[in-house]
């Protein structure tokens with residue numbers, strides 16, 4: 358390990374976990390409480406508002422896709438179209454999140470699961 362500045366790293370420093378990253382801005386922060394996911398209320402609100410809007414857009418497509426098993430039963434044409442539309446929406450949002458520097462959805466869900474959120 359190369360040290361550029363200051364004193365050599367101690368084993369205790371090497372084992373200290375890094376600061377968590379805010380899912381909204383991607384910046385490290387110091388949580389005030391153990392369940393805190395975001396660096397500030399504004400970022401939590403922005404994230405939750407965006408997810409609410411996305412959820413409203415995606416739900417009907419996802420349900421139609423699922424009930425038709427991605428267009429393999431029931432109304433196949435509608436199921437296939439709903440599947441395509443839901444995936445197009447999600448691809449668009451993944452690109453938007455990446456361009457905005459937001460945390461990818463799988464990393465965000467890993468954080469939520471680790472903190473005990475989202476258990477059925």
Ligand SMILES: [Zn+2]
Pocket residue numbers: 379380381382383384395396397400
């Ligand atoms: Zn933030």
